Amino acid sequence: MKQPNSTYSPLAALNTPAGRALIALAIVIVFGVLFNAEGAFFKPGTHRDAFRQASVYGILACGMTLVIITAGIDLAVGSVLALSAVCCAKMAIHWQWSPWLVICATVLVGAGSGWVSGGVTARLGVQPFIATLAMMVFARGLAKYFSGGMKVSTAVQQPDGTYEYVDVPDLFRMIDTRVFGGNVSVVTLIFLGCVAVAYVMLAYHRWGRELYAIGGNEEAARLSGVPVALSKTLAYVASGAFAGIAGICQAAQEQQGDPEAGTGYELIAIAMVVIGGTNLMGGRGGMGLTLLGVMTIGYLEKILSINAVPEAARLMLTGVIIIAAVLTQRRGRT
Amino acid sequence: MGHERTTSERQPKAARVSLTGITKRFGPVSVLEDVDFNLLAGEIHVLAGENGAGKSTLIKILAGVHTDFDGHIEIDGMPVRPRTPLEADALGIAVIHQELSLVGPMTVADNLFLGRMKSAAGMVCRHQQEDEARGWLNRLGVNIDVCRPVEQFPIATRQCIEIAKALSRQAKALVMDEPTSALSEPEVERLFEMIDQVTAQGCGVIYITHKMEEIDRIADRITVLRDGHRVGTAPAEELPKSKLIQWMVGRTVEDQYVRGSSHAGTRRLLLDQVSVHRRGGGRHAVVNNISMEVGRGEVVGLGGLRGSGAGELLLGLFGGVGEVRGRIELDNEPYCASTPRQAIERGIALLTNDRKGTGLVPPMSITANITLASLRQFTRFGWRRKVLERRSAQQAASSLKVQAASLNMPVKALSGGNQQKVAIAKWLQTEPRLLLLDEPTRGVDVAAKQEIYQLIEQWTASGISILLITSEMPELLALSDRIVVLHRGAITAKFSRGEATAQKILSAAMGS
Numbered sequence: 065m066k067q068p069n070s071t072y073s074p075l076a077a078l079n080t081p082a083g084r085a086l087i088a089l090a091i092v093i094v095f096g097v098l099f100n101a102e103g104a105f106f107k108p109g110t111h112r113d114a115f116r117q118a119s120v121y122g123i124l125a126c127g128m129t130l131v132i133i134t135a136g137i138d139l140a141v142g143s144v145l146a147l148s149a150v151c152c153a154k155m156a157i158h159w160q161w162s163p164w165l166v167i168c169a170t171v172l173v174g175a176g177s178g179w180v181s182g183g184v185t186a187r188l189g190v191q192p193f194i195a196t197l198a199m200m201v202f203a204r205g206l207a208k209y210f211s212g213g214m215k216v217s218t219a220v221q222q223p224d225g226t227y228e229y230v231d232v233p234d235l236f237r238m239i240d241t242r243v244f245g246g247n248v249s250v251v252t253l254i255f256l257g258c259v260a261v262a263y264v265m266l267a268y269h270r271w272g273r274e275l276y277a278i279g280g281n282e283e284a285a286r287l288s289g290v291p292v293a294l295s296k297t298l299a300y301v302a303s304g305a306f307a308g309i310a311g312i313c314q315a316a317q318e319q320q321g322d323p324e325a326g327t328g329y330e331l332i333a334i335a336m337v338v339i340g341g342t343n344l345m346g347g348r349g350g351m352g353l354t355l356l357g358v359m360t361i362g363y364l365e366k367i368l369s370i371n372a373v374p375e376a377a378r379l380m381l382t383g384v385i386i387i388a389a390v391l392t393q394r395r396g397r398t
Numbered sequence: 399m400g401h402e403r404t405t406s407e408r409q410p411k412a413a414r415v416s417l418t419g420i421t422k423r424f425g426p427v428s429v430l431e432d433v434d435f436n437l438l439a440g441e442i443h444v445l446a447g448e449n450g451a452g453k454s455t456l457i458k459i460l461a462g463v464h465t466d467f468d469g470h471i472e473i474d475g476m477p478v479r480p481r482t483p484l485e486a487d488a489l490g491i492a493v494i495h496q497e498l499s500l501v502g503p504m505t506v507a508d509n510l511f512l513g514r515m516k517s518a519a520g521m522v523c524r525h526q527q528e529d530e531a532r533g534w535l536n537r538l539g540v541n542i543d544v545c546r547p548v549e550q551f552p553i554a555t556r557q558c559i560e561i562a563k564a565l566s567r568q569a570k571a572l573v574m575d576e577p578t579s580a581l582s583e584p585e586v587e588r589l590f591e592m593i594d595q596v597t598a599q600g601c602g603v604i605y606i607t608h609k610m611e612e613i614d615r616i617a618d619r620i621t622v623l624r625d626g627h628r629v630g631t632a633p634a635e636e637l638p639k640s641k642l643i644q645w646m647v648g649r650t651v652e653d654q655y656v657r658g659s660s661h662a663g664t665r666r667l668l669l670d671q672v673s674v675h676r677r678g679g680g681r682h683a684v685v686n687n688i689s690m691e692v693g694r695g696e697v698v699g700l701g702g703l704r705g706s707g708a709g710e711l712l713l714g715l716f717g718g719v720g721e722v723r724g725r726i727e728l729d730n731e732p733y734c735a736s737t738p739r740q741a742i743e744r745g746i747a748l749l750t751n752d753r754k755g756t757g758l759v760p761p762m763s764i765t766a767n768i769t770l771a772s773l774r775q776f777t778r779f780g781w782r783r784k785v786l787e788r789r790s791a792q793q794a795a796s797s798l799k800v801q802a803a804s805l806n807m808p809v810k811a812l813s814g815g816n817q818q819k820v821a822i823a824k825w826l827q828t829e830p831r832l833l834l835l836d837e838p839t840r841g842v843d844v845a846a847k848q849e850i851y852q853l854i855e856q857w858t859a860s861g862i863s864i865l866l867i868t869s870e871m872p873e874l875l876a877l878s879d880r881i882v883v884l885h886r887g888a889i890t891a892k893f894s895r896g897e898a899t900a901q902k903i904l905s906a907a908m909g910s
Contacts, residue, residue, distance in 0.1 A: 268784075270777045277770055280759035287718055287748060287756055288771040288824065289739040347761040 081341035081349070085356035088339060088389045092363045101370040108247055110366060115248075118362025119255035120145075120317075122355075123310040124333035126255075126262040127178075127303030129354045132337050133266070134299050135279040135346025136185065136192035140199035141307040141333060144177045145326035147207040148311025153216035153321025156233040163235035171308040177203050178304020182297035196300075200330070207323040216321035232319050239316035251313045255358075258306055263351035265302075275299055279346025336361050339389040360389070412474070414439045414602045415460070415491070415571045420469035422455055427841075429455045430467070430626045437571055437602040442593060442616050444634075445606050447623035448646055448904070449703060449869030453606055456623070457573055460604075461493045462486035473570060492564030493573040500556055500563075502549035507531040509548050510563050534562040538592045554585040561592055565599065572596055573604045578612065579705050590616055608703040610639060610908040622646055639910065640901075647871055647900035660879045660895070661695030665730070666863040667832055672724035674707070674714035674887075684710040684720070686887040692832070692865060695858040699866045699878030701903045707887035708867045709751065712834040715865075716748040717741045728832065742771060747825035751837035751867070753814070757821045760810035764802055765791040767809050767820050772827040794823040799849065815846030822853065833857065836867045851877065871900045885909040 077083055096105045104110055124141045131138045152170040155161045161169070181199035185192045219227045239250050266272035274295040277285040286292045310329075315321050340357025342349025364385060368378045416436035422429050430452045437443050445453050458464045460471065462480030471478050473489055480486035486493075493499075500509050507528045508515075516523045516530070531544040540558045548556060557577060564572050574593075578586045593603055593616065607613060613620065617634040622645040629645045637645075674685035685707040692698045700708040713719040715726070717735030726733045728744060735741035738748070750756040758767050768791040769776050776787040791805055798819040802812060809820050818838070825833065838854075839847045854864060854877060868874050874881060881898045883891040883906040891906035 268782055270773050270780050270782055273766060273770075273773060273782065276762055276766070277759045280761045281754075281756075283756045284750075284759050285770070287716070287738050287750060289737075289742040290770070290773075291739065347759065 081353055082356070084392055085339070085341045085353050085360070088392065089356050089360045089363070092360050092367065096363060096367040099367065099371050101372075104370045105367065110370060112242070112247055112249060112252075114362045114366035115252040115255075115359075117365065118358050119249070119251040120310045120313050121329060121332045121336060121361070122255045122358040123258045123306050123313065124329055125336040125354050125358055126258045126351065127306035128330075128333045128337050129340075129342055129349065129351055130262060130266070130275060130299045131192070131303045132334075132342055132344060133275045133279045133346060133349055134296050135282070135344075136296070136299065137196065137334065137344070138178075138181070138300060138303045139193065139196040139330050140177060140181055140203055141303060141310075142326035142329035142331075143200045143203035143207065144174050144304055144307035145311040145314060145329060146323055147177065147203045147210070148174045148308040149315040149318075149325050150207045150211045150216055150311075150321035150323050152312050152315045154210065156235050156315075157216060157218055157230060157321075158220060160233070163233070163238065166233075166235055167312060170312050171305050174308020174311065175301050175305040178300040178302065178307070179297065181304070182300025185300065186293040186296040204323070211321060211323045213323065215323070218319060235312075236316040236319055239313060240319070251317065254309065254313060258309060259351055259355050262302075262306075262354075266351055271295060271298065276347055279348075281347070332361065335386050339386060412439055413437065413472075414474060414600075416472045417456070417460065418470045418472075420456065420459060420467060420471075422452075422459060422464060422467040428626055430459075433469075433623065433626070433628045435621055435628070435631075437604055438619075439600045439602055440597045441618040442597060442603045442605055444613050444617040444620045445604055445623065446613065446620055446642065446646060448871060450625075451623040451646075452626040453623055454575070455626075457493065457575065457604070457606070460486065460491055460571075461573065462491075487567070490568060490570035491573065492560075492567065492569035492571070493575070494557065494560045494564070494577055495575055500548045500559060503547050505547055506535075506542065506544040506551075506559055509559060510534065510544075510566055512563075514567075530566070531562070534566045535559070537565070538562055538595055539588075540592075554581050554588070557581075557589065558592060561596060565596060565601070569601055571602045571604060573606075575606045576608065576705065577605075578607070578609070586612075608705065608908055610642075610905070610910045613642070614639075624648070639905070643901050643904050643908075647904055661858040661861070662879050663694035663696070663861065665691055666694045666696075666728065667692040667733075667865075668725075668727040670725040670727075672711075672714075672722060672726060674710050674719075675721045675723070676719070684887050685714065685884075687724070688884075688889055690882050690889070690892070692863045694863055695861045696879045697854065697858060697864045697866055697877055699868070699874045699881040700884060701874055701881050701907055702867075702884035703869075703907050705886065706884040706907065708884050709836055710887075711884075712748060712836055712865060712867065715741070716746060716834060718748065742828050742830075745829070745831040746834065747771070747828055747830035747832070748834040749821055749825060749836060749838055751840060753817050753821055753841075754810075758809050758817060758824075761808050764795065764800065764805045764807055764809055764812070764820055768794050768805075768823045769827060771824050775827070790827070791823075794827060795820075798823050798826075798853070813843070814841040815843050818842050818846065818850070822850070830862065832863045832865070834865050837869065838866070839868065839870070839873060871903065874903070875900065883907050 078087060100106060124145065127141060128138055148170045151173050152166055155166045155169060177199060181196045184190050184195040218230050218232055220230050222228050242249050274285065274290045277290055278292055278296060282292060314325055336357040337354050338344060339360050340353035342353055364382065368381065413436045418434050420430050420433045433456060435456065447453050455464065459467050462483045462485050465481050478489055480489055501512065510531045511527050516526045528544050535542060535544065538558055538561060542551065542555060548559060577589060581589060597603055605616065619631060619633050620637050620642065621631040622629040622642065624646060669688055669690050672685065672688045673683040675683050688711065702708045710719065714722045717737045717740055733744060735744065754760060759770065765788060769787050776783055776790065795805060800816050800819045800823065802816060809817055812820065838850055842850065858864060866877060875898055879895055881893045881903060882889055883903055885907055886909065890909060893902065
């Protein structure tokens with residue numbers, strides 16, 4: 065029985081979280097077309113850069129989505145990104161490890177940080193906000209400790225105190241490049257890969273279902289035999305691992321490991337997830353929505369920057385748009 | 399302590415609070431039908447009735463929690479209609495819940511003057527507040543340091559503080575909903591003395607209790623509610639125990655479901671001296687030394703009123719709460735579950751009494767809810783087998799006649815009856831041998847109720863054992879092969895199907 069005004073009408077389809085996230089993205093793109101900075105918006109390079117610049121945030125948003133679906137939050141991702149970037153640069157530049165080993169070790173560093181904050185939240189019952197806030201401070205300290213408070217760059221200090229410039233490691237070159245005739249950045253591919261992994265876990269794996277159940281009603285999930293503490297911890301582990309990957313990308317793009325990197329990135333990642341329509345209350349949302357949220361903010365930033373909007377105005381505008389997007393999402397829910 | 403009151407004390411006094419023609423519906427279900435109730439100055443008026451009789455709803459209307467009702471409320475002859483708990487408070491209605499409404503980290507004095515602080519030029523006059531607080535507490539015979547935070551005092555003292563707060567606000571009616579459930583015997587004595595103090599000041603007390611002994615001791619008048627109707631109001635001495643229970647249960651026996659003959663077989667579950675303690679080792683065991691058996695295909699009903707411990711027993715068996723001590727055997731093998739997962743693996747399922755709070759995941763789809771407890775069956779190496787899952791959920795939903803446009807709908811969009819069927823379907827997927835049913839028909843319409851009765855019949859025929867809690871007496875009588883009655887965590891009576899009557903069960907449930 066198809067009813068004309070039920071799920072099949074195109075208008076009703078727009079009144080779903082995905083539909084509303086699409087509308088937000090469409091509005092941003094329409095603005096791009098209107099304020100195209102004398103055609104700059106129509107150049108492929110603009111789109112490539114919009115994606116490239118959003119990719120590191122987007123990778124963080126993948127992990128953030130998993131955590132937010134359990135009704136948690138991970139404030140540590142920005143600091144874990146810095147920690148990973150420092151570790152990555154140290155291993156790749158100073159110790160000249162092979163690229164794959166560096167990748168694995170860095171992701172493990174990120175996952176380890178996530179495991180700690182996840183364990184503190186899920187096993188010890190500390191609120192996610194507090195547990196990850198502590199990890200945010202701790203990981204930043206650890207990053208500064210490992211780097212000695214300085215950027216880990218290709219200028220390597222020798223035993224006699226002089227600096228010698230070494231080659232940029234292959235790993236960094238591999239990541240900070242473009243493929244497909246220069247039209248796609250490698251970091252964008254990494255970002256899309258992360259989206260795919262998170263999407264598949266949420267949509268096709270038992271663990272993903274358990275995350276939704278925990279976010280939707282933790283007590284019911286527990287009484288249905290869901291291993292709540294384990295599944296929740298793993299969400300933070302995944303978020304940490306994604307922050308590790310983001311750290312590698314960041315280090316590769318900057319060709320150094322900066323212990324101050326990633327400050328405030330967690331908030332942008334949260335904004336991306338929320339603009340997509342994933343609910344901070346948990347149990348609702350998904351990776352597809354987050355992808356739309358990432359693109360919305362990515363394009364917004366790009367459009368503002370090609371139009372040479374000063375940073376002060378850009379920040380204020382971004383704040384206003386986040387609220388507008390979230391209000392639209394909320395209206396749809398009631 | 400003398401509680402006998404002379405008739406002169408009960409001269410016709412002005413009604414402090416009177417409710418007339420109160421009717422309240424939740425959706426199509428009417429929970430109060432044309433109920434009249436009045437509270438005189440200085441009297442202790444016990445509100446009695448079974449679970450679900452409408453007592454709490456009536457209190458909530460008076461306390462401004464429920465505002466969409468029909469009928470009239472008068473306080474001291476003035477028509478009023480409290481729209482929020484705050485308004486009710488300002489009108490002189492003080493409600494003392496089991497969960498007290500004090501602000502834990504604030505001092506006793508601050509709590510007493512919360513929202514109407516004594517101040518001069520915007521500054522709080524702490525000394526004046528503390529002196530006055532001490533004065534009110536002294537009147538109740540309580541001598542405590544009013545500068546200490548409330549949370550440092552035991553529950554009994556906190557209740558005193560609540561009462562002092564009500565007095566200091568010149569409350570006209572004090573509502574006490576099972577105030578003694580967390581108190582020890584001497585504390586109860588103190589509370590009763592305090593209630594006398596309160597009534598001496600002209601404040602009326604509405605007292606809700608499930609304990610016969612307390613009704614005997616303090617009631618001036620008793621009003622009995624049953625199924626949302628007022629059965630009657632009478633002075634305590636004109637309502638002996640037998641008649642009171644008669645009033646509480648006396649319903650027609652027609653249109654009751656009658657189950658077929660028993661399917662009881664060999665022993666499935668054995669409880670030997672089982673106690674359940676709250677995690678963290680609270681003072682009392684919530685369930686005390688219970689010994690009983692359940693056979694294959696048998697329905698054992700657990701009778702009891704609020705606070706009987708029956709719900710905790712089921713949760714404890716399921717590994718869901720606290721610490722279980724004692725010997726338990728399931729099919730002649732020792733059984734012990736510390737998590738629900740383990741209980742499910744041993745073939746136990748718990749249908750909780752609160753679908754939205756503990757039973758279902760409201761934003762998830764029907765399919766996802768149905769397969770939640772048995773996800774491992776539908777995954778290979780952790781990957782969900784969507785086709786198998788969907789087919790299985792479809793089968794379960796159609797065999798239970800779940801009415802939904804699509805199984806991808808979130809369960810929160812379903813009616814109560816259909817939600818309950820989804821919760822049942824979830825547990826049937828785990829192929830249980832022992833079903834723990836806590837209020838399986840709560841908030842379910844009549845048709846769905848009948849369907850659930852028939853399901854119970856089918857399950858027992860196939861050898862599934864059932865431990866059943868229900869607050870509806872006819873249901874308990876109709877469905878149970880045997881009935882075990884609990885009062886304050888201990889067994890007070892066991893009845894076979896033939897012996898059980900509503901009167902006997904209720905009187906055992908009230909601890910007499």
